[in-house]
Amino acid sequence: MAASNYTLCDTYASVTVAASTLTGASTLILDCEARDLGCTNGVLSIISISDVDATTIFLIDALALPDSSHPAFTPLFDLLRSEAVTKLMWDGRADALELREVYGVELGGVLDLQLAEVVSRRNVRGEKDDFRRRRLATGYFREMALDISRNPGEYDGIYQVSGMNAALKARNIRDNKDATVLDLQKAQGSGIWLERPLPETLLRYAAHDLSLIAMLYASFMRGGWIKENNVALLKEQSARYMRTFRTREIKDLFDDSKVAMFVPLHVLEAxxxxxxxxxxxxxxxxxxxxxxxxxxxxxxxxxxxxxxxxxxxxxxxxxxxxxxxxxxx
Incomplete structure (x- = not known):
């Protein structure tokens, strides 16, 4: 899973090659990089896509290829829309919004690993409702532990999501992201993704995210969190998760109100x-x-x-x- 091996696609011809290479795969990994991904100020920079093992990675430069109607995009968009091709993502809500806003592409076949981690708590790891409430009382709602105990019904169905770093740590996967990129993002913000040409450190960083998703997927499969008999349901739940941000304004609202830290109440149960x-x-x-x-x-x-x-x-x-x-x- 060496994320250093990637192909930068900054011509329409190279996008055709990427789609041709990945066509026929039953499972792909998808991620996006942007300034303020999904927000009203958002600008899509890179679409990262690979095979299931993140051994063949393509980084598609959205800024260099502004013509969304160019025929070179057609086979790629067909892959993204296809329900038959599973797209592995980690919290793909904002990514789905960007692709919808920029290209008019409605993602199909998504299996969101962030959501799969939440589902596994109850369905695989056997966590009961009292443990779910304990998570809330020791997490974002830690100042409200007494209220949760007194009024448990008011917290029915509320699940706080985990970030990727927490999931990697829980599954004993070492995250060796480039610390210089993390420091750069803290200092300058996500606007660094609009630089052109993109520094190789940023390109490697984008590619590495796919390798982390690949490792989490493999770990979830080994742990039984994802298995053949629950994939269809996880994809149904993920489809509802992907439609959470219908507009950029709703993404802003979720961020401002902290709703984005939780699974919307209609996602797990239709x-x-x-x-x-x-x-x-x-x-x-x-x-x-x-x-x-x-x-x-x-x-x-x-x-x-x-x-x-x-x-x-x-x-x-x-x-x-x-x-x-x-x-x-």
Whole structure:
């Protein structure tokens, strides 16, 4: 998995070669680099794509190839859209938004490893609801441990996601990312991805991310977190996860309100086909009634919060802004 071996595609002809090389693969790895990926200020820089082992890596220079209608992109976009070709990603929500906004490409066949890690907690590792609440009480909601204990129903279905570094550490995978790039991003921000020509250190960094995803995938497979009988469900859940950021404005909103640190409440369990969907006042997700706290007022009229349980918990934690209102069901 030597991520130093990559091909930079900065001509349309080289994109054709990349797509031709990867066509026929049943599983690919996909990642993007950008300034402020998915945000209103976002500018896509690099589309990184490889085979399942990250031994054949292509870095497609989006800035050098601005003509999204060029026929050289057609076979590549077909691969990205294909439900039959699995795309391994780590938190691909913003990547999916960039590809949709820039190229009009709706990703298909995504298996998001960040989501797979969350699903494995309950379905493979056997973590019960009390352990899930303990994660919340020792994580982002650590100041609210008492409230979680007293009002467990208000935290139903809330899962905090793990970052890639935490997942690598948990699976005993050494992350040898270039520290100089990490320092550069801290000092100058993600705008460094708009430099041209891109320094080789950044290109190697982008390629290395694919090798990390490859190692995590292999580890998840060995651990039984991903197996033949759960791939279809993981891909269904990942498809809902990929549609979380419908617009750049929603991505900004998720970042500002910290909702991005959690799995949206409709992702792990699909809403019933005939369910009435309600838009949460904060996160703007279309959710079934089960995702909202419901109560009866003094007149015994059933009411629901205008905030989903996740957003209501975040509002309670921060004690800032609107905590939503109660409306009749």
């Amino acid at each position: 809403p019933p086909g005939n369910a009435q969907l309600i838009e949460c006042l904060w996160c703007k997700q279309q959710l079934p009634l089960r995702c909202f706290t419901v109560r009866r007022d003094a007149g015994r009229v059933q009411q629901r919060s205008t905030l989903c349980k996740l957003c209501a918990a975040l509002a309670k934690r921060d004690s800032e802004g609107s905590r939503g209102e109660w409306v009749a069901v």
